[in-house]
Amino acid sequence: YTQYGAAEPKVFKPEFKDYQAVYNEIAKLLQEHDEYDDGSYGPVLVRLAWHASGTYDKESGTGGSNGATMRFAPESQHGANAGLINARNFLEPVKAKFPWISYSDLWILGGVCSIQEMMGPKIPYRPGRADRDMSSCTPDGRLPDASQGPRHVRDIFYRMGFNDQEIVALAGAHALGRCHTQNSGFDGPWTFSPTVLTNDYYKLLLGSKWQWRKWDGPKQYEDKETKTLMMLPADMAFIEDKEFKKTVEKYAADNDVFFKDFSAVIVKLFELGVPYTEKSETFVFKNSDE
Ligand code: ZEM
CATH class of the missing domain: 1.10.420.10 (Peroxidase, domain 2)
Structure with a gap:
């Protein structure tokens, strides 16, 4: 007898509808939590996605949105990241509900959802980021200094x-x-x-x-x-x-x-350092009011 029928490991392979469900959950929480700041967590979620991505260094290939290393000190403690704990905490219940999504994909999806829900353009999204450990934290000083020219x-x-x-x-x-x-x-x-x-x-x-x-x-x-x-x-x-x-x-x-x-440039920002393959699919999410 041949080996046909040998059990294959069952891996959950999320599809568009699964990512849209995560989008919908974030959009719902954005609406529910209008007590924050000017009435929305949207801006701080966009900032989280930007600071996760903007550490990229094209020469060394280090940093970027692939890793979510801001979960760890020292990166979480970098001066530029002050206040982003609010955005990370906001997304925790989403991670708990959809444990299959990596933090790195989730943080970027948080930025994409916020931009669209705040009446911005569609932001095409490709998953594929994997979380890394604290040894991948980037050095301080990679994000811009507001006092300079x-x-x-x-x-x-x-x-x-x-x-x-x-x-x-x-x-x-x-x-x-x-x-x-x-x-x-x-x-x-x-x-x-x-x-x-x-x-x-x-x-x-x-x-x-x-x-x-x-x-x-x-x-x-x-x-x-x-x-x-x-x-x-x-x-x-x-x-x-x-x-x-x-x-x-x-x-x-x-x-x-x-x-x-x-839209074009934010997609580029959000994909810095992510090792996509030809097989990576692009998703365009429906807004909560569509
Ligand atoms: Zn910002 N940004 N940023 N930024 N940023 C702040 C807030 C926000 C700079 C910067 O120093 C600061 C980009 C580029 C640059 C957002 C998105 C993007 C704050 C205030 C500072 C100081 C933080 C605070 O006190 O809470 C500098 C110097 C930049 C480049 C020259 C880019 C690029 C962004 C996204 C694409 C957003 C959405 C905020 C608002 C956050 C919030 O909590 O309201």
Whole structure:
């Protein structure tokens, strides 16, 4: 007799519908927990996905979204990651309900879901990230320093493999969320609608008058007219530098162009360091209101 019928190990192979179920769960929790901050965990979830990915170094291939090493000290304790515990904790019940998904895939799915639910563009998603242990934690200093200018911003994002246009497109995420003194020392939102993705970041950069805020905190700008909005010195880099500014003007003039480029560049960011194969499938999730 041959070996036909020998038991094959049964592995659960998640499909599109399974990832959509995780998306739906995150979207449901986003709606339920509108007590947080400006009314949404969305911005801090986007920031978690960005900080998980933005540690990538293209020369060494280290860092990036494959690993979720921010679960561990020292990376969880890096100054840049202050406050992201809120995002990681928010996703814990989702991980408990869907234990088959890796933290690395889940954190990125959290960012994708938040962008779509905050009225942003569709963000195509490919799973395939595997969690790594603390020996893969990245060194401190790979994420941008808000107090610096164009030169530093380029150094940081070129290291990840982005060009000038892509850097400006990514920065449009600052339409979302705010700075918190207890996290970064900085204070305030960039736009009047911090839980809706728009091209307002670019419009405000160009259209408002910005002055140094007089306060005890780190050097930041406030808008002259309402004094309720803010810009970091690193945000100002995008209008100080001629090359950056051209792209700011392009996105300020056309939200559709911004959405298209933002979607493309955020997919690139979220996939840094992930070893995909030709077989990797791409999913486009339905929003909760579709
Ligand atoms: Zn941010 N960012 N960021 N960023 N960021 C903050 C908040 C948020 C910079 C930065 O120093 C800061 C990108 C690029 C850059 C978001 C997304 C993305 C805060 C405030 C600082 C200081 C943190 C706090 O106090 O809680 C710098 C210097 C950047 C590059 C030049 C990119 C790229 C992003 C995504 C694609 C988001 C969504 C927030 C809001 C978080 C929240 O909790 O509201």
